[in-house]
Amino acid sequence: MAKRFSADKYVEGILAGDRVMLSRAITLVESRLASDLDLAQDVINQVLPHAGKSVRIGITGVPGVGKSTFIEAFGNYLIQAQNKKLAVLAIDPTSQRTGGSILGDKTRMESLSVNPQAYIRPSPAGKSLGGVTRSTRESIILCEAAGFDAIIVETVGVGQSETAVHAMVDFFLLLMLAGAGDELQGIKRGIMEMADAIAITKADGENAMKAKAARAEYQNALHLYPVAASGWLPKVSVCSAMEQTGLDTIWQTIDSYLELTHQNGFFEKKRHDQNLQWMYEAIRQGLEDNFYAHQQVKDQLAGIADEVKAGRKSAFAAAAELLRLV
């Protein structure tokens, strides 16, 4: 077991912007040890009043879209041109399969990873989606308390993690490639409708024309969607990490979004709703964890589920039967 400190010690370090202490605190909230839970919650609750003052940006896209390259270029732009302190976190429940992690290979973001204004934290490996999203959400709070005022949460655009990320960020950016077709098939249905903006990457060289055509096409498609509750109309733009173009447009889009939603109250409302949503989600998770850990349930679940699947037992009768076991 890693070394543990007192809650005060963690809090003091985080508020002083000590990134070693920040890393240790994140390791603490990522811990699955029951003995770490209370300490972690103590730290979180103490730094909470100092958190919240950042823009939280979710970024997704299929593998191959150039996510790391984009985040490196956009991150450096945020630091240099917008004077931000940037933390990059990652959600990647698939890493439990490979044992790796999407941000594990830090060399992918060479210049950003050595920038003193940036903090990059790899995704924790070997945890369930529920575990990953929980610790990512708490890591956001810790990073904010440590003074980071732009948080990027990266996710791979192929699984269920997008919905979880969407529920913890202010702004959701979808990266797409020009030449729509096969590339799109990797994107889960429903993700396009969650996007506050789409950025078409690699719009350079002979790709530039294709990217502009794709922009028009996506902008048209987005117009067919119903208007979001925020009142915001999703924007499509093109960018090139290689040529460092389009990054300012993307930031201006985010900035316009923030202006609009601060003005109409949606920003605050969304944060409040997200807080509540996570509480109810944590309650649900806790109830289910207890239920499915019950020995009788463990013994009988598979057999009953087979009956239900095959249509031999009604879903509700089966649920009632299982609920009576605890």
Added chain:
Amino acid sequence: MAKRFSADKYVEGILAGDRVMLSRAITLVESRLASDLDLAQDVINQVLPHAGKSVRIGITGVPGVGKSTFIEAFGNYLIQAQNKKLAVLAIDPTSQRTGGSILGDKTRMESLSVNPQAYIRPSPAGKSLGGVTRSTRESIILCEAAGFDAIIVETVGVGQSETAVHAMVDFFLLLMLAGAGDELQGIKRGIMEMADAIAITKADGENAMKAKAARAEYQNALHLYPVAASGWLPKVSVCSAMEQTGLDTIWQTIDSYLELTHQNGFFEKKRHDQNLQWMYEAIRQGLEDNFYAHQQVKDQLAGIADEVKAGRKSAFAAAAELLRLV
């Protein structure tokens, strides 16, 4: 309390296609009386082997799209041209506000409601979404056991009920109006991506041209979506209930979908997955019902939720605190 029969009596009546007994059994599964629960589950489990042999079609669209008129025309087409026995059910959790129900006014489907090959059941009023979806799902089973081989589940296209309906049908049809714009705003984000087909209604008179233009536009937009797990490419067509046109095309679309998904195994897999999904959903609902009914939780929830909403207490600390109460 309404008259109750023995489970055998209900089952016998349903299997004989007795629609009075079918209606009584649906009333039974809609009942919230604890004393009715076991009897209802007994009936469901007994008829279950006789259910499942229908095509379940979900239909949604904003108010004003002409849903009742469409269902009446399409329902009569299914009965006359396709020799189907049709049951029409409705999900309308909003009816708890008005006390009415979307199918309550049977005169809206005059010819269908008197057709001996059709069975129309109004939405139960005064129940939560969870309650409505549960009883609708069980009503599907009862209708199938009574010999109905086409089930239409109607929903209003403005709330959360679409997701619930999507999870209980084989095919999801979205009705849209030509002249996209304001009409779209009533449709919840994400619904378009759930559609297996879009039918543009009221494609008659001077609307016909506009409807055809809208068809092309939506078909283009749908091409931008990732391919569904079924391998099915959503189709867009135009129809007119008034002129009785386009109904055959819609049925052919549904039929092609059934052929494809029976062939590639998706149909059976989806039904199995839906069964399991409802079991887990019922377990979750049962766990939450018990938890939130707990007196200590009732007493403290609002206060703790306010702390979380305002960001003074972390969502996870709050959840842990509440979970400790039971």
